[in-house]
Amino acid sequence: MTRIFVRTFVLMAGLGFTTAGHAQDYPNRPIRFIVPFAPGGTSDLVGRLVGAKIGEALGETVVVDNRAGAGSTIGASLAAKAPADGHTILVSHVGLAINETLYSKLPYSALKDLVPVARVGVAPNAVVVPTASPIKTVKDLVAMAKKAPGKLDYSSGGVGSSGHLSVALLEYVAGVTFNHVPYKGGGPSMNATVAGQVHFAIPALPTAVPHVKAGRIRMLAVTGAKRSSAMPDVPTVAEAGVPGYDFDAWFGVFAPAGTPKAVISRLNQVIVKAIEMPELREQLARAGLDPESSTPDQLGKLLRADVAKWAKIIKAAGIPIH
Numbered sequence: 078m079t080r081i082f083v084r085t086f087v088l089m090a091g092l093g094f095t096t097a098g099h100a101q102d103y104p105n106r107p108i109r110f111i112v113p114f115a116p117g118g119t120s121d122l123v124g125r126l127v128g129a130k131i132g133e134a135l136g137e138t139v140v141v142d143n144r145a146g147a148g149s150t151i152g153a154s155l156a157a158k159a160p161a162d163g164h165t166i167l168v169s170h171v172g173l174a175i176n177e178t179l180y181s182k183l184p185y186s187a188l189k190d191l192v193p194v195a196r197v198g199v200a201p202n203a204v205v206v207p208t209a210s211p212i213k214t215v216k217d218l219v220a221m222a223k224k225a226p227g228k229l230d231y232s233s234g235g236v237g238s239s240g241h242l243s244v245a246l247l248e249y250v251a252g253v254t255f256n257h258v259p260y261k262g263g264g265p266s267m268n269a270t271v272a273g274q275v276h277f278a279i280p281a282l283p284t285a286v287p288h289v290k291a292g293r294i295r296m297l298a299v300t301g302a303k304r305s306s307a308m309p310d311v312p313t314v315a316e317a318g319v320p321g322y323d324f325d326a327w328f329g330v331f332a333p334a335g336t337p338k339a340v341i342s343r344l345n346q347v348i349v350k351a352i353e354m355p356e357l358r359e360q361l362a363r364a365g366l367d368p369e370s371s372t373p374d375q376l377g378k379l380l381r382a383d384v385a386k387w388a389k390i391i392k393a394a395g396i397p398i399h
Contacts, residue, residue, distance in 0.1 A: 103340050103343060104137040106164060107138040107164070108128075108132070108139045108163070108165070108166065109142050110139050110142065110167075110168065111144055111165065112152065113149035113152025113168075114235075114264075115145040115260075115263070115264050116262070117263065117265070117268075117284075118267070119170075119263055119280075119283040119364075119366070120168055121141070121263075123361075124141050124168040125141055126357060127330070127348060127357075128141050130347070130348075130351035130354070130357055131347055131348065131351065134347040145235070145261040145262045146235070146261055147235065147237075148234075148238050149169060149173070149176065149237065149238065150183060150184070152169075153169060153176075153185060154185045156331065156333060157184075157185035157186075157334070158184075158333070159333050161332070161333040161335035161336040161337075162340070163336050163337070163340035163341075163344065165332070166194065167331045167332070169328070171239055172239055173187045173191075173380065174380055174383035174386075175237055175387045176237045178391045178398070179236070179391060179398065180398070181399065187384070188384065189334060190333070190334050191331040191333065191334060192336060193330075193373045193376035193377040194329070194330040194331055194345055194348065195329060195373065196328070196329040196371035196375065197330065197369070197370065198368045199328070199369050200305075201299040201300045201301030201313075201324065201365075202300040203279065203296050203298070203365075204296065204297040204300070205277065205279070205296050205297065206294065207271065207272075208292060208295055212277065213295075214297055215297050215314055215317035216317065218277060218297065219251050222253035222254065223252075223253055226254045227256050228256065229277065230256045230274075230275040231255050231275055232260055232269040232270055232274070233257065233258075233266055233278065234259075234261075234265075235259045235261060236257075236399060237399070239326045240279055241257060242390075242391075243300055243324045245396050250321050250322045258274075263284045266278060267285070267288060267294075270294055271294055279300065282305055282307065282366070283365040286307060286363075289308070297317065298316070300324040300325070301324070301325045302323045304316075305365060306367070307362060327379060328366065330348060341373055342373075345373055349370040349371075
C-alpha cells in the first residue's frame, strides 16, 4: 500500500510539475491571434490593441491573423482546431454565442472546442446612416421601413455578425423588415455605409465612432440599455422610439479546448493587467468600448447564458437557420 501511495504521489507531483512547466516555458514562439473578421472592424481593433499588450508582457511576437468569412465561423473553426498549447488564441464577441443557433451545422462547438480566457470589454452597437441620408431619427427609419417593407438595405459584417443580429432584433421588436447586404467584416460593411451603398447599418460602436467624428456618417442611436459614455448625447434605440430594444456586445479572448490551465491562467493575468492600464483603457474607451475584464469562468458563464438567450430570440424572430 505504501509503495502504491508513493508511486501515486510521485505521479501526481510530476503532473503538477508538468503543468507548471507549461506556464514557465510559455510562450516559446510567436503567438497567432486570430481575428475572425476583416481588418478595420471592432474585433480587429481589439485584437491589435490587446495583442500588442500580450506581446509586450510575454516578450514574444503576437501576429494578428485576419480570417474573415461565414459570420466569424471560419476564424473560430481555425482556432478551435489549432494545437492546444496557447500559441493560437482567438478574439471574438457575442456572435460566438449567436452562431451556435444561427448555424444548423458548425465545424466546431463554442462550448466544447474553445475555452474562455478573459473578457476585454462591452460595447453597444450604433444605428448609423450616410451623412447625406434623409433619415434623421430612428423613428424615421422605422416609418420608412413600414411604408416599404424589405426595401431599405443595410450592411453588416456578415451573416450572424452582431450587425446582422442587432438589425434582426430591431425587425422583431419594431415589426418591420429590411434587406440584408452582408460583407466580410465590419470594415467593409462600414465602408459601404460611408459610400452610401446602403441605407443604414448597426455596426459595433467602436467601428462607427471614428467615422462619426470625421463627419462621414451620422449616428441616430446606440443599441444598449443605457447611453454610451463615448457618445453621451446620442439616445438609445429605446429612447428614440423603439421601447424594449436592447443589444450589447461583449468581446473576449478564447483558446482551443485542452490548452493547459496554467497557460490559460497566465494569459488571463496578462490580459486583466493590460485592461487595467490607463493607456489601453483610454484607447478602447475612445473607440466606444467599455473596458471590462473577467476570469475565465465568468466569461464562460456569459457565453453559456448568451447561447441560451439568442437561441430563444433567433427562433422567436423566425430568423433563417443557415
